[in-house]
Amino acid sequence: MPKIKVPKSAPSIDMTPMVDLAFLLVTFFMLTASFRMAEPVIVDPPSSVSDKLLPENTIMVTVDDIGRPFFGISNAEAKVNALMKMADKYKVSFSPEQIKKFGGLSSFGVDIKDLPRYINATENERLKFQPQKGVPNDSLKNPQLRDWILYSAQEANGVFIRERDKAKELGKDFKGEKPRYAIKADGAAKYISVKDIIKTFTDMKIYRFNLITSLEGGASTPPPAEAKK
Amino acid sequence: MAEIAEGGGGGHGKGGKKRAKKQSTRVDMTPMVDLAFLLLTFFVLTSTFNKPKSMEITFPVPPEKIEDQPPVKNGITVILTKDHRIFYYKGQFNAVGNPDGKEPTQLSETTFSSEGLHKILMENNEYANKEITGLKAKVKSKEMADTTFKRLAMNAKGDKLSLTVLLKTDDKATYKDVIDVVDEMNICMVGKYVIVDMSAPEFGLLTEKTK
Numbered sequence: 320m321p322k323i324k325v326p327k328s329a330p331s332i333d334m335t336p337m338v339d340l341a342f343l344l345v346t347f348f349m350l351t352a353s354f355r356m357a358e359p360v361i362v363d364p365p366s367s368v369s370d371k372l373l374p375e376n377t378i379m380v381t382v383d384d385i386g387r388p389f390f391g392i393s394n395a396e397a398k399v400n401a402l403m404k405m406a407d408k409y410k411v412s413f414s415p416e417q418i419k420k421f422g423g424l425s426s427f428g429v430d431i432k433d434l435p436r437y438i439n440a441t442e443n444e445r446l447k448f449q450p451q452k453g454v455p456n457d458s459l460k461n462p463q464l465r466d467w468i469l470y471s472a473q474e475a476n477g478v479f480i481r482e483r484d485k486a487k488e489l490g491k492d493f494k495g496e497k498p499r500y501a502i503k504a505d506g507a508a509k510y511i512s513v514k515d516i517i518k519t520f521t522d523m524k525i526y527r528f529n530l531i532t533s534l535e536g537g538a539s540t541p542p543p544a545e546a547k548k
Numbered sequence: 549m550a551e552i553a554e555g556g557g558g559g560h561g562k563g564g565k566k567r568a569k570k571q572s573t574r575v576d577m578t579p580m581v582d583l584a585f586l587l588l589t590f591f592v593l594t595s596t597f598n599k600p601k602s603m604e605i606t607f608p609v610p611p612e613k614i615e616d617q618p619p620v621k622n623g624i625t626v627i628l629t630k631d632h633r634i635f636y637y638k639g640q641f642n643a644v645g646n647p648d649g650k651e652p653t654q655l656s657e658t659t660f661s662s663e664g665l666h667k668i669l670m671e672n673n674e675y676a677n678k679e680i681t682g683l684k685a686k687v688k689s690k691e692m693a694d695t696t697f698k699r700l701a702m703n704a705k706g707d708k709l710s711l712t713v714l715l716k717t718d719d720k721a722t723y724k725d726v727i728d729v730v731d732e733m734n735i736c737m738v739g740k741y742v743i744v745d746m747s748a749p750e751f752g753l754l755t756e757k758t759k
Binding site: 334338345348349352368370372373505506507509512524529530532533 | 607628
């Protein structure tokens with residue numbers, strides 16, 4: 320039998336256009352994705368019909384289901400400056416590395432005395448960090464939360480004004496937002512603990528907040544799986 | 549890591565005929581494509597699930613004197629307490645044995661369902677709802693601009709004929725309940741609401757109810 324010459328066409332097809340597209344999409348999603356640092360607590364905010372997006376530039380107080388307040392600022396520069404002011408006021412010293420590291424941290428819920436240790440800890444250690452009782456919010460004896468808010472508000476506003484003026488000088492459009500105050504609380508948290516936070520704000524004559532909610536019907540964050548204590 | 553497959557027909561099979569110069573210039577892109585799609589899937593999934601929404605709320609400036617609170621005419625007071633229970637009363641609070649001889653206020657219980665709180669708010673906020681539905685129709689038929697609608701809707705919500713809600717909670721209510729009520733008020737076009745502290749007689753009534 321004579322050998323039939325099967326045309327030896329490769330079974331592969333030209334994938335180049337597909338690959339091009341795939342990489343285009345990968346690049347797009349990579350660049351648009353904003354990575355969040357691991358939060359110290361998982362908070363499941365209640366749902367609402369509000370579809371307003373959370374502003375970018377926020378000073379946020381997170382309240383977990385047992386009522387511990389956590390503090391976070393989105394602007395790294397303001398965060399670092401606020402830390403320095405806090406360090407000054409509460410007589411806690413931070414090394415330059417610690418200050419730098421703090422700028423990249425997400426929210427935290429520790430006393431400022433424990434903060435250097437908290438910053439030095441690895442990400443996994445932070446989840447089990449002790450004592451993590453929330454930022455002290457005793458308006459008379461230990462108003463750390465108030466001071467954090469106060470200093471970071473000053474700093475964030477300062478950064479905002481500086482950037483705006485700079486943009487004006489260069490004749491560019493300025494797209495920055497004024498810092499806003501946000502409260503993110505767990506649905507199961509007692510309202511009284513949220514009220515304490517609101518009181519802290521209103522005492523500083525800040526009356527307008529963004530309460531963070533998840534979209535109704537949308538996927539909310541899964542319920543906290545790990546033990547929190 | 550990724551090995552580049554020798555192009556089709558290297559001709560090293562045992563005893564195979566040597567096919568000279570048939571080296572293809574193609575590289576096997578499959579692993580790369582696999583990786584690309586893996587990354588693509590990862591980024592697509594992580595980016596869409598991360599969308600925090602927020603609701604803007606303004607809290608009242610605390611009054612200088614507590615007695616200064618103005619009387620609320622078309623108002624409902626909603627009181628939240630433990631176990632997701634929810635009570636309300638209409639109009640002003642009348643204590644037992646008040647000087648005007650009005651009937652003392654009673655708390656009624658309701659639920660978070662559409663037959664409960666939603667219905668109550670809708671019924672009492674008829675004015676704003678009617679106005680806004682009318683305005684919406686005008687926007688739809690392009691008789692009115694969006695911005696005008698927003699302004700007029702705001703006016704309708706703020707009109708003295710529309711409902712005012714006072715939201716009060718005790719120590720045991722959860723944050724979710726508060727947000728649920730605020731959310732319901734947004735749905736029912738209640739523009740005037742405020743979260744305030746409970747007064748002592750109201751608390752007394754509440755403890756009696758939840759005993």
